Amino acid sequence: MxxxxxxxxxxxxxxxxxxxxxxxxxxxxxxxxxxxxxxxxxxxxxxxxxxxxxxxxxxxxxxxxxxxxxxxxxxxxxxxxxxxxxxxxxxxxxxxxxxxxxxxxxxxxxxxxxxxxxxxxxxxxDQEDLDFQVELRQRAAAATRDALTGLLAKAYWLEEIPKLIRFSQKKNIGLGLLVIDLDHFKEINDSHGHQAGDAVLHAVGTTILGNIRENDLSIRYGGEELIIILHDLHEQAALDAAERLRRELERSPVAFGAERLSVTASFGLAMLRESENAEQLFGRADQALYRAKAEGRNRVCLG
Missing domain, CATH: 2.60.200.20 (Tumour Suppressor Smad4)
Structure with missing residues (x-):
């Protein structure tokens, strides 16, 4: 191939x-x-x-x-x-x-x-840059993880992301925020039961962890909504990373009993702007996600 x-x-x-x-x-x-x-x-x-x-x-x-x-x-x-x-x-x-x-x-x-x-x-x-890289990994390693997906819990977003945003702005380092929503997840729960939904979330978490970089951070924000922080990437590289993950999810059906459940996701991406806070960054990524869903789902939109 x-x-x-x-x-x-x-x-x-x-x-x-x-x-x-x-x-x-x-x-x-x-x-x-x-x-x-x-x-x-x-x-x-x-x-x-x-x-x-x-x-x-x-x-x-x-x-x-x-x-x-x-x-x-x-x-x-x-x-x-x-x-x-x-x-x-x-x-x-x-x-x-x-x-x-x-x-x-x-x-x-x-x-x-x-x-x-x-x-x-x-x-x-400089030494400040290097220390922050090490601390970022240590904090992520010590943080509470969601038991079902293996991703970081929402508390990590609330406690740590503002620090990462301030550091990225101070050092002029690119940072992208991906907000992900699993397409038609409610239908999976309604048609196959909540155990099937849990199996999908577990499989999606495994796929995400296997396809992001060591210095990226993945968080279960709530329900079927997930977040990935792409650190030290410019816009096109962040779009490429999102598209690779979208394709990987699309071609990775989830085994549940005798069935194989198709899974796709919609992605909203926003790149951090100067003087922007976490709430504003999330708002733009979330708007991009809604546009991806409105345009037919299973796609990446930039906010």
Missing amino acids: SRIITDITRTKPSRRPIRPSGDPHQRFGFLQVLRGVEVGHFYVMKSEGEIVYLGRGREATFRLSHESVSRIHASVTQDSKGGFLLKDEGSTNGTIVAGRKIKRKILYPGDKFYVGDLLLRFDLM
Whole structure:
């Protein structure tokens, strides 16, 4: 089966200067998987002169477990002046930037590149950025989860999302909110009983958790209404993520006894704006969801 890969390495990166600093705002090299296996997996470069080897072999510093990746595929080196150099290490499938195989390339914040079939991004983060990334994962890991879906409980939205919104606005980081409603869910309950509805919700929760990145957050907001916070994504990437999840739900019928129940969902997406709060963001995503349902359901609409 042929695959179509959209090359988003062609987007223009920020050309912010890269300079070392001795103060608390010193920025570190940050590599993160955006597409493929282990999405969200990241590595932080904190040492001057550090060489990070990317590959699937045990000797790789940043291991990427995929057959398209060579044992030692590429490397990223930080020089004494604070610059970062990407180098292909004689890989089988190449290291690709902007649709072209490269031997070496200076990296700038926001640059994206393929290592085999895996898409990675390079950026710079200060200690505050890194601490927040760790705290975000720790809070999500410790939070109460909905017993049926395995998603975070609504309390997480009320307590933690305002913090994430303020941080994203302060750092000018893209954040998207997906509000999801399962299509014709009441009919499933009425026709097959509440146990069938529970089976659908459980299966949908499993599908969502298996198809979002490590740094995305999924919440059961109430009933069959679900929320996903897409952190550090621009608008088109957020739309692509929503569409991939929509298709995955559509092609994943839920087994219930001898039956297989078809499941689709409608999606409303809103991207965070400057000075917007959680209530305003949710309101725009919710309006987009209603438009998706009015236009025939089983689709993604942007608010």
